[in-house]
Amino acid sequence: MGAVKTKRMPRAVREQQMLDAAVRIFGQRGYMAASMDEIAEVAGVSKPLVYLYLNSKEDLFTACIRREAAALTEAVQSGVRPGLDADRQLWDGLRAFFTHTAQHPDAWSVLHLQARTHGERFAAEVTAMREEIVAFVTRLIGAAAREARPQDPDRPEPGSSTPDRLGLDRPAVDPDLPEREVAGLAEALVGAAESLAAWANSTEGVSARQAAATLMNFAWAGLGNLMEGRPWSPTDPDHQGRAG
């Protein structure tokens, strides 16, 4: 990413160099403080060429968000091999996610922080990526739930409802976890991953693998119990519990 100047470099290559430089500067300086001068300098091109190709600071930033969102989504999806056990798929997906965010901290700063902090137009770009990842995780958890109890004769009828151990009148836990519960779990997992990635990147000495292991430990045993019909329940919801 030095100031390499080659004449007749194809436009597509030049554009990628500009985006490389822009992600780095936006990620490190923040959207407001980033200057087009510095981006052009880091990209090794003239500032007018940046404007010619990418039009404006806003459009350049949008192009950065789109490219990095696509790269992250691709990294996670291609890190997961279909056909493995659900927990293994989740572990692979988490490692791919944390490896990518650790290796591209400027890109993660653009997606997680900068894009959400500077106006609804940019935030909407990230929301689209997030929805794609949530949908992916939702399918993964749904498949895991079906895998957990494929042949349970006591499986309740879909849509049946019983008060559960938390005293909620909600659909009984069945091998196909209620759709809404699966959606909520996927939201929780994605939110946890986002939060942990930001923390890992700003905490000295936390590796991608450690961050993935922390979340896997946190998530899987909980999900695993839930899928097998063992939700957590308070010791004594109406009184003060064991230590009261």
Next chain:
Amino acid sequence: MGAVKTKRMPRAVREQQMLDAAVRIFGQRGYMAASMDEIAEVAGVSKPLVYLYLNSKEDLFTACIRREAAALTEAVQSGVRPGLDADRQLWDGLRAFFTHTAQHPDAWSVLHLQARTHGERFAAEVTAMREEIVAFVTRLIGAAAREARPQDPDRPEPGSSTPDRLGLDRPAVDPDLPEREVAGLAEALVGAAESLAAWANSTEGVSARQAAATLMNFAWAGLGNLMEGRPWSPTDPDHQGRAG
């Protein structure tokens, strides 16, 4: 919050009315689209009075963030009664959090969305609140871990290190979970809660109690296993697992 006009109302009361109106309009319209005219109208005061008391749209928005951040932090902390079992404390804290965000959806939109989308100055206000909540959850998880195995004779020396089941050379799981692991778990839990609250508020028919139960189920059995030294481990990390 109607257009009540009482002469000689104390300034503090008027200011709270302005903030009530501002949170509602900022939360529903978004920061950019919110107009000071509408805020004054909803508050039942003149626009010059809003400027006199709160100075500018930016300062008014900052005052909203601070008030709502303090209210949410207070709701969570006062929802948790010290002395109960750790899981019960977590359950109470989660219910308090989701009840508050469900009852104050405009305030949650201001904190979670608007404040993070319109510049670093506002985002920093929310970051301060988030750090306080993470610190609170960190203490809770730390206490839970100590409670889980108070008298384990096999407790490793603090600081000792063994390769764990994920093949990581990291501190052995001990009753006082490694400090960094606890910090990571707290980040994961807070991120999950933020994500779920946004989802619950935008999904028809998801109650605060259901959202809290989803996260409790997700989190506790996982945390519980972890604290008792039963992390998740892949079936066969070097090969393809059972279903390969």
